[in-house]
Amino acid sequence: MGILSLHSPLGDLTLFEEDDHIIALEWGWGDRQQPSALLIEAAQQVQDYFDGVRTLFDLPLNPHGSDFQKRAWSAISQIPYGTTQSYGDLAHKIGTKARAMGNACRTNPIPIIIPCHRVLSAQGNLTGYSGMGGLDSKAALIRLEGIAPQLPL
Incomplete structure (x- = not known):
């Protein structure tokens, strides 16, 4: 390795x-x-x-996880730079529930490259981020992509 x-x-x-x-x-x-x-x-x-000069990663990925997690991470990888999607919308795409999508985000072994920071609540709020710094890191990543984060109330 x-x-x-x-x-x-x-x-x-x-x-x-x-x-x-x-x-x-x-x-x-x-x-x-x-x-x-x-x-x-x-x-x-x-x-x-x-540095703001790359909007798409071009790398061979093989995260370890279940078939469901791999489907979820693949769906997350399709969210374009500078945009977000809700847990529910992503869950609908792969035929599951929003909570299951949240769990897949939480267990994402390749954050940033598999952009789970682009996944928000149905109301567009930042929720959970397992990377160091938690929501502050998630906010920094989406701010880097030109998105104004909405913090939970």
């Missing part, structure tokens, strides 16, 4: 590669750096995203 860490405006991030696919992005600095060409490209794409 390859591991590569990078600094970001949200703190240190670590990318993980397995069998020539990105399998995870975690907050924090990895202990054993094992860079590969794919991880270097992924780190560059993440940096370009934070």
Whole structure:
């Protein structure tokens, strides 16, 4: 398994590669750096995203999860940069409930690249974010994409 860490405006991030696919992005600095060409490209794409010059990631992904989670993460990946969708709308697309979609967002192993930060409540409010910094990080990511976040009341 390859591991590569990078600094970001949200703190240190670590990318993980397995069998020539990105399998995870975690907050924090990895202990054993094992860079590969794919991880270097992924780190560059993440940096370009934070620099505002990348709106679409072009990386081979293979997040570990159930078939349902993979369908949910695929639907989340289809949300265009600078837009949001509700948990309910995404759930409807894959034939499930909003709460199940929320759980899939919570367990997303490749945040930012699989943009669960673009998923909001039915009222358009920010709700839950499992990345370090929670809602502050979610707000920062959608602000970066030109969306004014609505905080929950």
